[in-house]
Amino acid sequence: MNDVPEGVPGGVPDGAIAVVGMSGRFPGAPDLAAYWANLQGGVCSLTDFDAPAGEVGTKGLLADADRFEAGLFGFHGAEAAALDPQHRLLLETAWAALEDAGYDPLRAPARTGVYVGGSPTEHALAAATDRELAARIGATQVRILTDREFLAPWISYRLGLDGPSINVQTACSTSLTAVHLAAQALLLGECDTALAGGVCVDSVRPRGYVHVDGGIYSPDGRCRPFDEKAAGTVPGNGVGVVVLRRLEDALADGDPVRAVVRGSAVTNDGATKVGFTAPGVDRQTAAIVEAWEAAGLDPARAQYLEAHGTGTELGDRIELAAAGAAFAGASHVRLGSVKSNIGHLDAAAGVAAFIKTVLMLEHSTLAPTVNVESPHPDLELSPFRLVTEAGAAWPRPADGTGRLAGVTSVGIGGTNVHVVLEEAPPRPAPAPAEGPFVLPLSARTEEQLHSLTGWLAKTLGASDAPPLAAVAHTLRTGRTALPVRTYVVASGPGEAAEKLAAGVRDPHPLGEVWLAGGEVAWPEAPEGTRRVGLPTYPFAGERLGALTLEGHVQHVQEPAAPEADLEAAVAAALREALGLDASDEALDRTYFEAGGDSLTAVHLVSRMGDDFGIDVPIDLFLEQLTLAELAARIVELRAGDDELDALLDEFEAEAES
Structure with a gap:
């Protein structure tokens, strides 16, 4: 291992963090094998489609964004349908990332932390105003299933991870900030394994965007980072999660090390820029310099920079100026931006760039930035050379040290992140073992x-x-x-x-x-046997769709059911809250066997009171009753209330006489 500080045991650089697992789904790529094939082949994975007049019909679409294998994670039908697509995708991606690291997702190492973030979604906005949904499953449940502040806790809860569970929100730099925070938590000993990443699924349906002169979006549906004609970015959807561990632990435990985080840093522009949404030069430069200082490495040794690279005229110029100052001592640093391939993934943009860079290090190959016709003139005066050719080899430095790269992410509001990545250290092959x-x-x-x-x-x-x-x-x-x-x-x-x-x-x-x-x-x-990266679980969930802001029905309070139909109405309410079909067999299970939990029980207690005027003790849901028996017992409680009311009326009549 290169650049090992003196006194560090085992030849491991101080502060080194291993990337031991990765998973992601990006436009045109249902898995990382397809992602890498597209990247190295110079494929533009943006999709063109028909859009209303005045919109540009282009986006980095994510296929099957509404599918979810709910049963694997213990969600019943009603919960799964209400669960935001971002939550669904992030749960499955976290599962696959742990498998890629060689760990059983339900038996992950102790003290595993989660650091993730997401984008605003149409589903969550629609759910927040859907009174019918709130009436069916409860307003609290709606919020917990759709609000992005619960992205990390759902992963921790469903996978049984007991380390810190932190939602991260720094706009476009969210997921790379999550990587930085996870690495810091590992170095501080707050956790021993960490999941980090982000997700962006603003809508599961194709939606165009409106181009405005001087705005951030491209006029023609193509993103051209660092091209002299760069005029804007294109939105995209995707999800990515990486698994991190301290390098010394990863090596000792036989983990499959894919790359090494040598250092990272976060800054904010503060008030040093022309406007809140504008990027700034000085603090972007500071983030890069501080990250390489944390790594104990000279930025002049960098061979590649995966830039934020939105393809906006102002953003590209500022980023080139900032990075040029930080890498002033370097020469011929290759430059790229994955946004040209898949669009701008907002909260997932940083992890998409991070994973791309790890894949390039693994394959010793530089992936091209596409859609570029003429590199920006400012590049001629910088240490950077834009990668535009497919299949370019990434040679190891002449001195035999490891390949080094930087990854930058910049968020609206001024949060700048830079991460230093190094190729995985060489490891001797274990002695052959006899089978079978x-x-x-x-x-x-x-x-x-x-x-x-x-x-x-x-x-x-x-x-x-x-x-x-x-x-x-x-x-x-x-x-x-x-x-x-x-x-x-x-x-x-x-x-x-x-x-x-x-x-x-x-x-x-x-x-x-x-x-x-x-x-x-x-x-x-x-x-000496080590874990290895193998194909991960083949998720095969059904299409659950997503709520939209157009056409969702406002709840209309239905009149109370006639007494003769009360038991059927109560049973229907139980089915609805648990997402069950209308068959009699669906009522043969107990409440918890049907996927019920304490929160849904609280909602049902409230609903029984609101819709039917029945005061149901919550303990009733804990009894070993089938749902059919539960419905009958609830109706019996109504009958008991009626008898008590009749007695009270009789006493009142006698008192008045």
Whole structure:
């Protein structure tokens, strides 16, 4: 490892943070393999579509943004439909990022923190004014399921993560600020593992934007960072999460280190700029300088800068001036901006740039900035050279030290972030281990299991397939055991790939216990075995749609049901709150078996009083009653209230006589 300060044990740089896992979904890319293929190929993933007159019909659209595998995370139907698409996507991406790090998402390391942020959404705005939704599931529940301040807590709660759970909001620099804060928390010992990232899904439907002369949006639907014709940015949607650990811990625990955060810093422009929304030069420069100082490295050693690069004329000029001052001693620093490929992802923009840079370090390849025709003239007087060619090699420095890059993100309001990234340190290959090995796989459905086995077969059939001992160790300890299962037994990656593809399963005692759904006492992994990155869970949730600001129905209070229909009306209210179908079988489960929780119970108690005039004790929901029995008991409470009212009326009549 290069630049190791004297006295640091184990040859690990002081303050180094390992990137051990990543997951993301971006325009044109349902996973990071597709993301990298698009980036290195110079693909512009912006989508053009028909838009109303006066709008530009272009956006970085995110496919399947309204799908969610609610059952995997314990949400019942009504909750899942109300849950904001940003929450849904961030939950699934956090799950996949932990799997990529080789950790079971439901058994993550102790003291795992969450640092994430999101953008404003149409769904949340519509939910806040939807009286019918509030009447069905409760106003408090609506807020908890849609407000972006609960993005981090939902991840912590559903995955059982007990470290700090912090929502981050710094506008366009949100997700890179989240990375910085997570790294600082690790260095301070506030947590031992951290998830960091962000999400932006302002709407799940194609929506154009209005171009205004002098505004931030492009007139023609293309983003051209650092081009002399740069005239604006294009909005986009996406989500990304990275898993961070202290480098010394990651190396000791056999984590798959993808890159290293050497330093980071955050500043704000304060009042030193022309307006609140305008960027400033001096404090952008300070963020870069302070980050490289924190890394203990000279900025002149940088080989690449992933810039904020919005493609606005003013923003690009200011960023070039700021970065030029910070990297004044460097020469031929390559420059790029992922916004040209996928648009400006707002709260997820920084993590999209961060993940792009990690992928470039891993593949020793520079991805091009697209849509550029003539680089900006200011580049000629700067240390930067814009990367525009596809497939450009990223050579290691002549002195043999590691590749180094900077990533910058700038937020409206003036919060500037810079992160210094270094390629992963070389690690000796573990000694070969003798097989055979049992490879366990599981999913929630047969279709998902088929997808997973196919993806793993492709991975193990590749020329750079990981050692099978590492694969077995990762599958055994780094995946949640789900109900639909299979396994294969093999001694090498090629053999495993063939058996997975053909569906061959040689009987094995441990494998059969696994297949039967039992807890398996797997043998200890061979000494030196490390976790490896493998295909992550193939989410297959249904389309849940999203609320819109157009056409959602205002709630109209319905008259109370006639007495004869009261039990049916109460049962219907229970179904509605729990998102159940109208079948009789749906009422055969208990309240908690049907997905109920304490908050929904509080809402139902209130609703029973408001809609039916029945005072229901909340303890009734804790009893082991089917929903049909629960509805009947609630109606009985109404009858009891009526009898008491009749007695009181009788006493009052006697008192008056």
